Amino acid sequence: xxxxxxxxxxxxxxxxxxxxxxxxxxxxxxxxxxxxxxxxxxxxxxxxxxxxxxxxxxxxxxxxxxxxxxxxxxxxxxxxxxxxxxxxxxxxxxxxxxxxxxxxxxxxxxxxxxxxxxxxxxxxxxxxxxxxxxxxxxxxxxxxxxxxxxxxxxxxxxxxxxxxxxxxxxxxxxxxxxxxxxxxxxxxxxxxxxxxxxxxxxxxxxxxxxxxxxxxxxxxxxxxxxxxxxxxxxxxxxxxxxxxxxxxxxxxxxxxxxxxxxxxxxxxxxxxxxxxxxxxxxxxxxxxx
Ligand code: ADP
Ligand code: MG
Numbered sequence: 635x636x637x638x639x640x641x642x643x644x645x646x647x648x649x650x651x652x653x654x655x656x657x658x659x660x661x662x663x664x665x666x667x668x669x670x671x672x673x674x675x676x677x678x679x680x681x682x683x684x685x686x687x688x689x690x691x692x693x694x695x696x697x698x699x700x701x702x703x704x705x706x707x708x709x710x711x712x713x714x715x716x717x718x719x720x721x722x723x724x725x726x727x728x729x730x731x732x733x734x735x736x737x738x739x740x741x742x743x744x745x746x747x748x749x750x751x752x753x754x755x756x757x758x759x760x761x762x763x764x765x766x767x768x769x770x771x772x773x774x775x776x777x778x779x780x781x782x783x784x785x786x787x788x789x790x791x792x793x794x795x796x797x798x799x800x801x802x803x804x805x806x807x808x809x810x811x812x813x814x815x816x817x818x819x820x821x822x823x824x825x826x827x828x829x830x831x832x833x834x835x836x837x838x839x840x841x842x843x844x845x846x847x848x849x850x851x852x853x854x855x856x857x858x859x860x861x862x863x864x865x866x867x868x869x870x871x872x873x874x875x876x877x878x879x880x881x882x883x884x885x886x887x888x889x890x891x892x893x894x895x896x897x898x899x900x901x902x903x904x905x906x907x908x909x910x911x912x913x914x915x916x917x918x919x920x921x922x923x
Contacts, residue, residue: 643918651886651901652911659897663881663915665862669810669908670841670853670875672867673821673828674712674797676885677835677905680868682716682797685778688769689791696723698791702783704728705739705750713781714739716795736822736845738781749784752824754843756782756789766792777830779823799835806905807836813912816861820844820852820875850874866908868892883908 640657647654654660671677687695703721706714708731731741737758738751749759753770756763761784763770770780773794783791807817818839819832828842841852849865853875856863865872865879868888873895876882884896887903900907 639918639921643914646918647911647914650907650910650914652907652914653899653901654911655897659881660915660918662862663864663898663912664919666815666864666881666912668816668818668856668861668863670818670820670856670863670865670879671837671905672849672865672869672872672875673819673823673831675868675888676866676872677799677803677819677831677837678797679800680712680797682712682779682795684716684720684793685796686773686794687720687791688766688794690765690789692788692790693785695791698783698793700725701743701746701748701785702750702781702791702793704743705731705741705748708741709733709739712797713779713795717781717793720793746785747787750781753780753782754824756784759784759787761787761789763789765789769794771826774824774826775830777827777834779827799831800904803835803905806909809906809909810912811836813909815912818856820849820865822846822871846871847874850878853878864908864912866905883911 643660644654674680689695689698699720702717704725706717726743728741728743733739737755740749766789769792773780778794778796781793817837819837820841821828822844825842828840832840863879864881864883865875866883868885870889870891873891876895882896883898884892885903886901893899898911
């Protein structure tokens with residue numbers, strides 16, 4: 635095991651757009667068997683768009699968009715951008731705005747109490763979503779994320795938001811599959827949407843509905859099954875999982891916190907970089923034996 639060959643491995647990685655923090659990281663990368671991917675912004679483009687607005691009839695679609703967009707002005711979540719893009723009118727003022735991490739947002743507009751977010755958020759507030767359940771299931775089965783709006787404690791509207799897979803995600807994952815890795819998706823999104831996207835992507839296992847604080851725990855669980863785990867992510871909320879994994883890999887263009895935490899950073903925003911990084915680590919360590 636010569637330090638020189640490791641150094642040249644780190645150099646080769648850099649040439650293909652993969653920044654490796656230190657020799658140890660390259661060594662650990664050569665013995666991985668399980669790759670865990672964040673969904674939003676890692677497998678997907680991270681530029682979600684509203685593809686449908688369904689309402690219960692209590693309010694019309696334009697009013698639903700106006701209220702939801704007003705709330706999302708206070709949020710930096712990718713879903714917030716999608717809903718804001720849909721609004722083309724002046725937005726009303728929001729009082730008592732709150733971000734509910736991993737669930738959604740809440741606030742008051744025109745004296746009405748609004749909740750906007752996932753099924754867990756509405757369930758937590760005892761709101762019956764039955765009036766829109768059929769539409770919710772149908773959109774989720776197509777891989778869209780359902781964002782629900784409740785007005786004064788009643789379900790009022792559903793936004794179906796689609797975030798397509800990155801163009802080369804499927805081929806990169808196929809390459810990783812052929813190399814023998816088990817592929818896992820880790821997401822705060824709901825299980826039905828996550829399964830639909832996982833099927834399209836060729837992912838083996840889905841861990842869905844994970845709150846931001848639960849991502850690192852999910853990695854610990856996999857490690858407890860004697861797996862050598864890499865986490866691949868782009869967001870601030872991925873940082874604890876990137877730190878916990880045997881190797882953390884940050885997507886280029888992701889949050890600074892993710893990049894600072896990760897042992898490996900991809901300069902390109904493409905999963906092909908993951909396949910390149912792991913192939914180089916294996917080739918480097920093989921040469922040393
Ligand atoms: P992820 O990045 O994997 O989607 P998050 O923990 O950021 O995970 O969010 C989990 C879920 O919480 C989202 O899929 C969405 O349903 C809901 N959510 C979070 N923030 C918002 C928001 N600002 N507006 C609407 N829904 C939200
Ligand atoms: Mg992400």
